Amino acid sequence: MKPAVLQRWHALLDSKDLNAIDDLLADNATFQSPVVHTPQVGKQITGMYLKAAGMMLVAGGNFRYLNEWWNDSSAVLEFEAEVNGITINGVDMIFWNAEGKIERFKVMVRPLKAVNLVHEAMGKLLAMSKPA
Amino acid sequence: MKPAVLQRWHALLDSKDLNAIDDLLADNATFQSPVVHTPQVGKQITGMYLKAAGMMLVAGGNFRYLNEWWNDSSAVLEFEAEVNGITINGVDMIFWNAEGKIERFKVMVRPLKAVNLVHEAMGKLLAMSKPA
Numbered sequence: 001m002k003p004a005v006l007q008r009w010h011a012l013l014d015s016k017d018l019n020a021i022d023d024l025l026a027d028n029a030t031f032q033s034p035v036v037h038t039p040q041v042g043k044q045i046t047g048m049y050l051k052a053a054g055m056m057l058v059a060g061g062n063f064r065y066l067n068e069w070w071n072d073s074s075a076v077l078e079f080e081a082e083v084n085g086i087t088i089n090g091v092d093m094i095f096w097n098a099e100g101k102i103e104r105f106k107v108m109v110r111p112l113k114a115v116n117l118v119h120e121a122m123g124k125l126l127a128m129s130k131p132a
Numbered sequence: 133m134k135p136a137v138l139q140r141w142h143a144l145l146d147s148k149d150l151n152a153i154d155d156l157l158a159d160n161a162t163f164q165s166p167v168v169h170t171p172q173v174g175k176q177i178t179g180m181y182l183k184a185a186g187m188m189l190v191a192g193g194n195f196r197y198l199n200e201w202w203n204d205s206s207a208v209l210e211f212e213a214e215v216n217g218i219t220i221n222g223v224d225m226i227f228w229n230a231e232g233k234i235e236r237f238k239v240m241v242r243p244l245k246a247v248n249l250v251h252e253a254m255g256k257l258l259a260m261s262k263p264a
Contacts, residue, residue: 037219037243069201069208076201076208078225087169091223091240093210108223108240111169115247 005096006068006075013063018054022047026101034090034109035119046105052125053107056118057081057088073097083121088114137228138200138207145195150186154179158233166222166241167251178237184257185239188250189213189220205229215253220246 005024012020022043029046030039040049057063063081070076077092090109097103109115137156144152154175161178162171172181189195195213202208209224222241229235241247 032221032242034242035244037221037245067206069203069206071201074199074201076223089164089169089240091208091225093223106242108221108242110164110166110238110240110247112167112247112251113169115242115244119244 003070003072003075003096003100005094005100005102006070006077008100009077009094013054013058016058018051018058021050021054024102026097026099026103029102030104032104032106033122034107034115035122039104048126048129049122050105052122052129055125056083056121083117086113086117088117090114135202135204135207135228135232137226137232137234138202138209140232141209141226145186145190148190150183150190153182153186156234158229158231158235161234162236164236164238165254166239166247167254171236180258180261181254182237184254184261187257188215188253215249218245218249220249222246 008024012024025043025046027043029043030041031046031049032039033049040046060081060083063079065077065079067078068075074095079090079092081088088109090107093106094102095104109118140156157175157178159175161175162173163178163181164171165181172178192213192215195211197209197211199210200207206227211222211224213220220241222239225238226234227236241250
């Protein structure tokens with residue numbers, strides 16, 4: 001049976017209420033981006049990255065999951081989306097704790113064009129979402 | 133229990149006999165690279181890409197798998213390797229047929245530096261492995 005964390009994750013994306021992402025995250029959550037090696041540490045910044053990614057990918061309307069794999073404490077969700085005419089194929093790698101809160105969220109994307117697009121788009125979105 | 137395909141895959145990497153990769157591939161195998169969108173179609177070219185990737189990543193000596201997820205017909209293996217001082221974090225996504233032969237092999241890597249490194253290194257290796 002699909003882990004409860006994944007069910008909550010899919011329900012959240014279906015609702016398009018990205019602000020509810022924070023409820024799914026552990027306080028020590030980290031985000032590992034497809035672009036930068038160093039993890040982003042903490043619930044707040046992890047939430048910010050996931051919301052920015054959501055705005056870029058999901059809000060476009062053609063985001064979809066292709067496959068998923070899971071075990072007791074982690075999952076890989078393969079997705080595809082099209083942004084600015086470029087197909088982004090990627091994986092969400094989600095690791096959660098015993099309380100079912102997400103501790104680590106890692107994203108990889110392909111091909112190179114998509115990595116460059118994510119790099120540019122995420123930079124702009126994160127600049128906008130920073131406090132003035 | 134771990135699927136037989138994965139057991140054979142790990143045994144092959146342990147043996148470092150990359151030429152045996154061909155035995156694991158279906159005739160219609162395709163390779164989807166971290167760099168290029170268009171799949172490489174056919175057993176021969178898929179084998180060539182996997183051997184080039186193996187030479188670059190595994191031959192360096194510090195390649196290791198971090199996690200794996202699987203179901204009846206596919207698996208995701210997360211790996212890490214260091215090449216030229218750059219950490220390459222990636223996934224091997226392996227899809228097989230009812231005969232246990234690999235039909236599709238997809239690779240994604242992060243961060244951007246690693247995608248660029250793979251792009252450059254694979255280009256050189258593939259140029260060398262083409263018939264004169």
